[in-house]
Amino acid sequence: MLNYITWTFRPDIFFIGNWEVRWYGLFFAISFYVGLVMMTKMFAHEKVKSNWVDSLFVYIIVATVIGARLGHVFFYAWDLYKENPWDILKVWEGGLASHGGAIGIILAVALYSRYVTHRNMLWTLDRLVVPVAFAAILIRTGNLTNHEIYGHTTDLPWGFRFIENIRAWQHGAEPIFTEPSHPTQIYEALSYLTTFLVTYFLYWKQATAKHREGLLLGIFLIGTFLSRFLIEFIKEDQEA
Numbered sequence: 340m341l342n343y344i345t346w347t348f349r350p351d352i353f354f355i356g357n358w359e360v361r362w363y364g365l366f367f368a369i370s371f372y373v374g375l376v377m378m379t380k381m382f383a384h385e386k387v388k389s390n391w392v393d394s395l396f397v398y399i400i401v402a403t404v405i406g407a408r409l410g411h412v413f414f415y416a417w418d419l420y421k422e423n424p425w426d427i428l429k430v431w432e433g434g435l436a437s438h439g440g441a442i443g444i445i446l447a448v449a450l451y452s453r454y455v456t457h458r459n460m461l462w463t464l465d466r467l468v469v470p471v472a473f474a475a476i477l478i479r480t481g482n483l484t485n486h487e488i489y490g491h492t493t494d495l496p497w498g499f500r501f502i503e504n505i506r507a508w509q510h511g512a513e514p515i516f517t518e519p520s521h522p523t524q525i526y527e528a529l530s531y532l533t534t535f536l537v538t539y540f541l542y543w544k545q546a547t548a549k550h551r552e553g554l555l556l557g558i559f560l561i562g563t564f565l566s567r568f569l570i571e572f573i574k575e576d577q578e579a
Contacts, residue, residue, distance in 0.1 A: 343498040343519035350485045351509060363481030370477045371400060374470030381466050381542070387456075394455045395463070402447030403440045404430060410439015437478065444471070461553045468559035469542055472535035475563070479528040490521025490573040497522065523574045530566035534559055 352360045379392050411434040412420050412427050420427050452460045482488040486501040498519030508514045538555045
């Protein structure tokens with residue numbers, strides 16, 4: 340009988356010299372591309388200005404990267420970065436916090452709504468939460484490939500043994516495995532999948548009817564924060 344799963348998936352896809360291309364980065368890029376496609380389809384259906392999508396894309400990319408990076412720096416690793424502040428710019432080395440990204444997105448939407456659409460923030464957020472929920476699925480999948488953001492030890496048969504010395508292992512060292520742990524990345528990805536499906540189908544159901552402003556945002560917030568709240572009880576204390 341299977342007692343645990345030994346996870347030896349490599350986080351890197353390939354190297355170009357010393358530069359590492361990771362699955363996490365690929366998933367991050369895919370999430371932006373799919374989000375752009377979704378928002379383009381939504382805006383075209385609603386017959387709003389086509390350049391609104393391009394502007395939103397720029398706002399969100401900049402806000403997500405800056406917010407997630409600064410969230411990691413100031414919430415989790417300030418003692419490290421205050422000695423080497425230029426390292427804050429080295430985003431490719433990893434270190435992003437989802438709640439920092441969320442704060443960045445909210446600020447970006449506020450600016451976007453004020454200076455581009457001149458509409459209520461809820462109008463933008465109701466549409467944006469659909470691709471954001473999809474992106475969250477891919478980001479948590481990326482965390483799984485990175486052997487990070489896992490849970491407490493467990494004796495359940497789907498517990499994962501992750502590699503603790505992942506950097507050293509990538510360069511030839513023997514792997515040091517964790518005890519079988521909850522794959523909380525998968526738990527969260529599944530919860531975000533549920534939120535995505537609900538918001539996606541509700542959006543298109545409402546697209547031909549009178550839109551109840553704030554409904555999709557409310558569903559997204561309830562689904563996201565409820566799942567995060569419950570999963571935090573079995574998650575190790577790591578940035579996410």
